[in-house]
Amino acid sequence: MCSSDLALDSANAGRLVASADLVLDGTDDFATRFAVNAACVAHGKPLVSGAIGRWTGQVGVFKGQPCYRCLVPDIPPDAETCAAVGVIGALAGVIGSMMALEAIKVITGAGEALEGRLLIYDGLVAETRTVRIGADPGCAVCGERR
Numbered sequence: 001m002c003s004s005d006l007a008l009d010s011a012n013a014g015r016l017v018a019s020a021d022l023v024l025d026g027t028d029d030f031a032t033r034f035a036v037n038a039a040c041v042a043h044g045k046p047l048v049s050g051a052i053g054r055w056t057g058q059v060g061v062f063k064g065q066p067c068y069r070c071l072v073p074d075i076p077p078d079a080e081t082c083a084a085v086g087v088i089g090a091l092a093g094v095i096g097s098m099m100a101l102e103a104i105k106v107i108t109g110a111g112e113a114l115e116g117r118l119l120i121y122d123g124l125v126a127e128t129r130t131v132r133i134g135a136d137p138g139c140a141v142c143g144e145r146r
């Protein structure tokens, strides 16, 4: 399902995600990201997550464990909004293209998707690094002790 005039929230995320083969999340607030992640875990859907802030962007692929909430357990107290700090349009294009590439790899099985890893791109110095994401046993969404 694709709808441009429907706001996704925790009440409708499950229904929307259930009909998808894969979900790309480029939303700009943690409440929506958490709702999308929970729906993806509940319905066993792969999630390609992308985010940008100032000059830095990140991309990750989540399939079961670890999930996005293992990476971001709670809304960071110093979280910045795109409205407050601005968005570099070209960076949105870079991260969006990386998300599309990851989605194609997940769907086709080609290559090695960023599953369990987070790619961080620093647009100011044009450098990337990739870090591993561990599953959190106490994760509120996918953990064994939830």
Ligand SMILES: [Zn+2]
Binding pocket: 065, 066, 067, 068, 069, 070, 071, 136, 139, 140, 141, 142, 143
């Ligand atoms: Zn988790």
